[in-house]
Amino acid sequence: MLKTRVITALLLLAVLLPTLFLLPTFYLGAFFLVAMIIASWEWSRMIAPGAKWAAWLYAVFCLVIILFLLGMKAVSWQFSVLMMAALFWLFVAPFILAKGMNLPFEKWKPFYSIIGLIILPATWFALVFLRELGLIFLLSSITLVWVADIGAYFIGKAFGKHKLAVNISPGKSIEGALGGLVLCYLYALLCVLYLPLGDTLFGAWAIRFGWVPMFLMVTVLVALSVFGDLFESQLKRLAGVKDSSHLLPGHGGVLDRVDALLPTMPIAALLAGLV
Numbered sequence: 001m002l003k004t005r006v007i008t009a010l011l012l013l014a015v016l017l018p019t020l021f022l023l024p025t026f027y028l029g030a031f032f033l034v035a036m037i038i039a040s041w042e043w044s045r046m047i048a049p050g051a052k053w054a055a056w057l058y059a060v061f062c063l064v065i066i067l068f069l070l071g072m073k074a075v076s077w078q079f080s081v082l083m084m085a086a087l088f089w090l091f092v093a094p095f096i097l098a099k100g101m102n103l104p105f106e107k108w109k110p111f112y113s114i115i116g117l118i119i120l121p122a123t124w125f126a127l128v129f130l131r132e133l134g135l136i137f138l139l140s141s142i143t144l145v146w147v148a149d150i151g152a153y154f155i156g157k158a159f160g161k162h163k164l165a166v167n168i169s170p171g172k173s174i175e176g177a178l179g180g181l182v183l184c185y186l187y188a189l190l191c192v193l194y195l196p197l198g199d200t201l202f203g204a205w206a207i208r209f210g211w212v213p214m215f216l217m218v219t220v221l222v223a224l225s226v227f228g229d230l231f232e233s234q235l236k237r238l239a240g241v242k243d244s245s246h247l248l249p250g251h252g253g254v255l256d257r258v259d260a261l262l263p264t265m266p267i268a269a270l271l272a273g274l275v
Helices: 002-021 025-047 052-072 075-098 105-132 135-159 174-194 201-208 211-239 254-258 261-273
Strands: 163-165 169-173
Touching (some): 135 174, 135 211, 135 261, 174 201, 201 261
């Protein structure tokens, strides 16, 4: 299993790294677009596993939404999608997560269908916007999510005793989440101290608003990354599946890899817009 995960990860890096560092920005946008379309296909398959053609139509519809918003060239419309995604993650997702496994999934399927067509396009626009601010700006924002996830995993393994959401994701612990948050504080501090201040979201916020607001922002983003992970875990459990798909051997599906990015990237893009 570990060998399969490593091989898959290396193949993904073999595609991603040249796209990041050697090719024009357009190709990175195309890479993200393919990832979001696959994620939308997986999203639909979890909501309606028996309707195979519906999943393809859902993916096409997600693509049409993104291309339509691009074609309109109306920044206000794209901003509206980011705002709707942010409002969902900040105010609606916590309510859904609080329901645990007591959510009547059949009744909520139309809601999941609609919200997927908001949060997936919003994530794509956020990633593209952050890339326009700079490659380091994008990578440092994404890395925050990775640091939170890795820190939570290892610290949770070593010290985790109190479950964070036992019915949704039994492997996650409060100690792991807090450990990941502390590591993210350290990571953000290192970014401010050793990278050009305007090249990262953390440095830009430290300049504009000060250290305390910057660390509060990190706290919010890390909490949202946990929300994203738990939200997808809850959806999978409600749908009765282990992984969103089997497209990435050893890793599950694309949605399994980007779940924590779905809430953090749109809100990181909005926060970057403030500075």
